[in-house]
Amino acid sequence: MPVLLLPLTRAVTYTRWLHMLAGAIVPFACAMVYPGLSDPSPHDWLLVAVLPVPLALAAGMVPSVRRAEGLQARLMLFPGPHARVGNDEDPGVSTAFSASWTDRARTGAWLVLRLEAGLALALVTNELPALALSLAGAAAGEPGPVGPLPYVPGAGWMYALLVPVPVLVLVMVAAGAGALMAQAARRLLGPSVKERLAELEKRTEQLLERNEIARELHDTLGHALTLAVVQAGAARAAGDPDFTGRALEAIEETGRAALEDLDRVLLVLREAGQPAGARPALDEADRLLESARSSGAQVDAEVTGPLERLPGPVSREAYRMLQEALTNVLRHAGPVRIGVRITVEAARLRLEVRNPLPDPAPVTGAGGGRGLRGIRERAALLGGEARAGRHGGHWLLQVHLPL
Structure with a gap:
């Protein structure tokens, strides 16, 4: 034609x-x-x-x-x-x-x-x-x-x-x-220019929300699966019915918590404008520490200062950072001795997680994996910083967050 x-x-x-x-x-x-x-x-x-x-x-x-x-x-x-x-x-x-x-x-x-x-x-x-x-x-x-x-x-x-x-x-x-x-x-x-800026801000908020959801899923499911794998392996190696029962109980509790977090995130994805719901805060860190101990790790925790007085965003993000830090230790070093130090100062929260390096020590680039990158992103969004690297014969993660 x-x-x-x-x-x-x-x-x-x-x-x-x-x-x-x-x-x-x-x-x-x-x-x-x-x-x-x-x-x-x-x-x-x-x-x-x-x-x-x-x-x-x-x-x-x-x-x-x-x-x-x-x-x-x-x-x-x-x-x-x-x-x-x-x-x-x-x-x-x-x-x-x-x-x-x-x-x-x-x-x-x-x-x-x-x-x-x-x-x-x-x-x-x-x-x-x-x-x-x-x-x-x-x-x-x-x-x-x-x-x-x-x-x-x-x-x-x-x-x-x-x-x-x-x-x-x-x-x-x-x-x-x-x-x-x-x-x-x-x-x-x-x-108009105003409408274009509003549309750009809307898209930016959507991208930030998606990144936040991706970090939530990575931290929650990664932590649960890592604990389940470590506990199942420890139970098989121990061959002790009592230890196996405790490991299965810990796996069940960890899985149930992960399912609750997954339901909360999926609810946000399904229904636009739906509030995210309650997220765990740092004053519930005992649950993380007990989960790590139930996998066979020896966790020495030192807490200084009132965790319940932390601002909500800082407390929730710090909980996720500690969760990811413990997950990384169990994933890369196994059930080793872990030192956790949480200090609440007048204007700053300090979080340290220390563990001995496995033999041979893993080779980690300056950028780290997705878990460390997520910790750095969370800290940067709150105006703080996170550093991780070798410190003598240990691997040390340090997070500083302003209050």
Whole structure:
């Protein structure tokens, strides 16, 4: 099919055409009042084009008009889900209310453009089909005006060949004007700077929320699975029914806690706006320490200061950091002796986790694994810092968080 005929097959060509013709309703309604549509002169048509402009500018000052025009433009100027051509891209037209005088001015300019373009296209839509009908009459041998062409008796075949030309020209004009109006809609009805910033902030919040959920799942499930693996291995190696019973009990408790955390996170994912629910805080650290001890590790804990007085965000994030630190120890070093030191000072929380390095010691880059990276990210979000590395024959994790 020739490229010039492609607009004939696209639904958006006709929806744009209809959208522009609807813009001519107001000029014609005003013309019926003054100066009238009975044999109008060029001066009358100029008045028809100018008189509705103040009305359009006044309507643009109403905040809801911008939303209404944006919805119409999205629906009629751009391909919809049923279209055969690209309809995956955002049309770039806002559907929000006017939030500033700049938005109102742009809306007023759009309304004026829509009125003038609609009036021009309406006149073209009226004249070109009339020309096609005149050519059809001349082809049938009926003398009469055929527009700019002189009537030649006996040349009906020539007029018959020319009949489709005005119709095709009209469709091409309508398609081109519609494409230009779609571009103008993006410029005049597109999101303002304030709306773009709000959208950017929304996307940033969504990314942060997803990262937070990913860290929660990594810490919770990683800790539970690591403890289960270590405890199951220790129970098999011990061969003691009592120890095996205690290990199974610890695995059950750890799994139940992990399932509760998983349900909480999945609830947030399923229902937008759903609160995250209660998260464990650092004053519940005994549960982590007991889980590590039940896996065979010897945990020496030293707590200085009132943990219950810590700010909520600091206490919850510190709990997750301690959980990840204990998980890393059990995963990489096994059930070894672990030293935990928690100190609450006047303006700072200090957390230290120390364990002997296994033989051979693991090779860990400066960036660490995902667990250490998550600890550093949590600390940075709270304005603190986290350091981890070899310290003599031990591996030492230090976290400093401001209160």
